Amino acid sequence: MFGLPSNLLSHHLDVLANVGLISRHRSSGDGRRRYVRLETDALTDLTPRRAVRTGGALFVCTRNSARSQLAAALWRELSGRRAESAGTHPADAVHPEAVAAARRRGLDIAAHRPASLDAVKVLPELVVTVCDRAHEELDPDLRRLHWSVPDPIPSGTKAAFDAARDELEERIVRLLTTRAAA
Numbered sequence: 765m766f767g768l769p770s771n772l773l774s775h776h777l778d779v780l781a782n783v784g785l786i787s788r789h790r791s792s793g794d795g796r797r798r799y800v801r802l803e804t805d806a807l808t809d810l811t812p813r814r815a816v817r818t819g820g821a822l823f824v825c826t827r828n829s830a831r832s833q834l835a836a837a838l839w840r841e842l843s844g845r846r847a848e849s850a851g852t853h854p855a856d857a858v859h860p861e862a863v864a865a866a867r868r869r870g871l872d873i874a875a876h877r878p879a880s881l882d883a884v885k886v887l888p889e890l891v892v893t894v895c896d897r898a899h900e901e902l903d904p905d906l907r908r909l910h911w912s913v914p915d916p917i918p919s920g921t922k923a924a925f926d927a928a929r930d931e932l933e934e935r936i937v938r939l940l941t942t943r944a945a946a
Contacts, residue, residue, distance in 0.1 A: 777800065783806075784803055784806050785802070785803055785806050786800050786801060786802055786803060787800075787801050787803055788800050788801075789801075789912065789914075791896040791897075791900065791912070792895075792896045792897065792914065792915050793895075793896040793897035793899075793900045793901075794896075794900055797896070797900070799896065799910075799912040801912065804938065819845055819846070819888060819889055819890065820845055820846035820847065820848075820888035820889070820890070821836070821839050821843075821845070821846070821847045821848075821888055821890040821891070821892065822836075822847070822848050822849070822850060822884060822887060822888050822890070822891045822892070823835035823836050823839070823847065823848075823849045823850075823892050823893075823894055824849070824850055824851065824852065824881055824891065824892070824893045824894070824895070824898050824902070824908075825849070825851055825852075825893070825894050825895035825898050826851055826852050826853050826895050826897040826898045826901075827851050827853060827854060827855040827878065827917075828849055828850055828851025828854045828855065828878035828879060828880075829851070829854070829855040829857065829858050829859045829862065829878055829917070830858070830859045830861070830862035830915070830916055830917055830925065830928065831862075831894040831895060831913050831915070831916070831928055831932065832849035832850065832851065832894055832895070833849050833858050833862055833866075833873050833876055833878075834862055834865065834866055834871075834873070834928065834929045834932055835847075835849065835892065835894050835932045835936065836848055836849040837866055837871040837872075837873050837876075838869075838871070838929070838932055838933050838936050839936055841871060842933070842936050842937060842940060843936070843940055846888075848879070848884065848888075849876075849879070850879045850880060850881040850883070850884050851878055851879065851880060851881060851898070852880075852881050852897070852898045852901055852902070854878035854879060854880050855878045856878070857877065857878065858873060858874075858876050858877065858878060859917060859925075861916065861917075861920060861921075861922065861924075861925045862916075862925060864922070864925065865916075865922070865925035865926050865928070865929045866929070868926065869929060869933075881898075887906075890909070891906065891907070891908035891909070892908060892909045892910070892911055893908055893909070893910045893911070894911050894913045894932065895913070895915065896912050899912075909939075911931075911932070911935050913928055913931050913932060913935075914927070914928065914931075915928075916928040
């Protein structure tokens, strides 16, 4: 995309990571892929402003059993707007630790059930994948944001679920704040 040899691009990414402007991690889906995240706190007022409509939102994950459920609940609370979540291969139930993490934040997702992305008839203007696997399997032409949030289910710990919830909340607040400033 940049017309650079991969070794040169890797070098420049290493430089940016070493000074704290970006962080990189392997995809939890396809381990050969790496995702780069801009560390916006390092840029303070230089953060790019991207106009994002803050109406209804759809958060997508593979199983729709943790991150996407938490993100939708947080979006509803923080924006006061509609939010749904869906999965590319939905689980049978929302993970109990996701329900507990939501409860610790004052949110109730106990009655929520995983839903299939195929059942979503009309996509809202804001679609966010919160899982690498879902992002990698969806049509690349679908206009959406991607937040590579680590999956808390493999570790299954309270700390992992709380960390995922907190990262989602940070990203939602930043998106809403950026939109308000744009």
